[in-house]
C-alpha cells in the first residue's frame with residue numbers, strides 16, 4: 168500500500184465525516200449504476216431457485232437436499248409496509264408463509280391454514296428483506312443516513328458499512344469500476360452453529376447465498392419499481408390469540424422409563440431412561456435453556472441418577488436444538504460414526520455473538536450401533552433403523568424389558584395421516600431387527616400400540 172493512501176485510510180478511521188462523505192460518494196454512484204438514484208415509491212420483487220437444506224436433509228453432510236423455493240415481495244417504501252410470501256417445496260408438502268408488516272402490526276400467516284400470528288418487530292422484518300436485491304441494500308444504506316461509513320478496499324471492491332433498520336450492521340462490497348454491488352455480508356448468532364457469517368453475492372439477476380462459506384441458496388430475481396400495489400395486499404387475517412406454551416410433563420411409561428412431553432415447545436418429546444447410578448436422555452429437543460431446565464428437573468426428581476448421556480434419533484436441527492445446553496452441563500452425546508463430524512461442529516462452534524462460553528472437553532462419543540446400555544435396573548439398546556427417506560442415519564431406542572420403541576419422525580402416533588415411505592421403512596427395520604414392541608413412543612405424537620403401526624403398513628402414498 169502506498170504511504171499517502173495508508174495515511175488517508177488512517178485519517179478516515181478517526182474522522183467520521185471524511186469516512187461518511189467517501190462512502191456516500193460510492194453509494195451515490197452505485198445507486199446510479201443500479202437505477203435507484205431516484206428512490207422508487209414501491210418495489211415488486213420475485214425470486215425463484217433452490218434452498219440447500221443444511222440441517223433438514225437426509226444426510227448430515229453434502230450433498231444436501233435442495234428444495235425449490237419461490238418468493239414475492241411487495242414493498243411500499245413510502246408507506247413503510249410490505250407483503251412477503253415464501254413457498255418451499257419439500258418432498259412431502261409445500262410450506263407457504265406470508266408476512267404482512269406495517270409500522271403498527273406484523274402478521275405471520277400460514278397460507279395453508281389461513282391463520283395469522285404476531286410476527287415480531289417491523290424493523291427486523293423490514294431488514295430481513297434487504298439482501299434480496301442490490302437496490303434494497305443500497306436504499307437501506309441511504310436510509311442509514313450519517314450511520315454510513317467507508318471501510319476501505321478489499322481487492323476490486325470498495326467496502327461500506329452501515330446499520331440497518333433494526334441495528335444489525337451490514338457490510339456492502341461494491342465493484343470500484345462498475346459501481347455495482349458484488350457482495351453483502353453480515354453476522355448472525357445461530358443457536359446450534361454459533362457465530363455465522365452470511366454472504367450474498369450478486370451477478371446480474373443471480374443471487375448466491377452462503378452461510379459460513381457453504382452455499383445455502385441459489386436464486387434468480389426479477390424487480391420492478393413504482394408498480395401500483397393493491398391496498399388489500401397489506402391487510403392480514405385477524406391474529407390468533409397467542410396460545411400458552413404447553414407444560415412439560417413426566418409420563419412414566421414403565422419402571423425407570425419416562426416420556427418427557429412438550430420439552431421447550433408443544434409436541435416435542437424426549438425419553439428418559441433411569442439406570443442404577445445414572446440416566447440417559449434420548450432426543451435433545453428444545454433449546455439450550457430447556458436443557459438446563461430439564462437437567463435441574465432430573466436432578467431434583469432423581470438425585471442418585473444424574474444425566475450422563477444423551478442420544479438423538481437423527482441429526483435434524485429441531486431434534487438436537489438443545490445439544491449445547493447438555494454439552495455445557497458435561498453430558499456426553501452418543502453418536503453414530505456418520506454423524507460425529509456434524510455433532511462435533513455443534514460442540515466446538517464458537518458463540519461469541521451470543522456471549523456463550525466454549526464447551527469444555529470432547530462431548531461427542533462415537534458408538535457403533537447396536538449400542539447397549541444395561542444394568543440390573545434397566546436396559547436400553549440404540550439401534551440403526553436406517554437408511555430411511557427422512558434421514559439416512561436413523562437411530563431408534565429399544566427398551567427390551569419394557570417392550571417400548573422410541574423413534575423420531577418415522578411415525579406420528581395418534582394421527583391418521585397417510586403413511587410415508589419412512590414409516591414403511593421403520594416397520595421393515597423392526598422386522599429386520601427382530602423387534603416386536605408392545606408400544607411405540609416418539610418425539611412427536613402419542614404413545615400407541617404396535618398394531619397402530621401395522622395399520623399404516625398396507626399402501627404407501
Ligand SMILES: [Zn+2]
Nearest residue numbers: 481483557576
Ligand atoms: Zn427430522
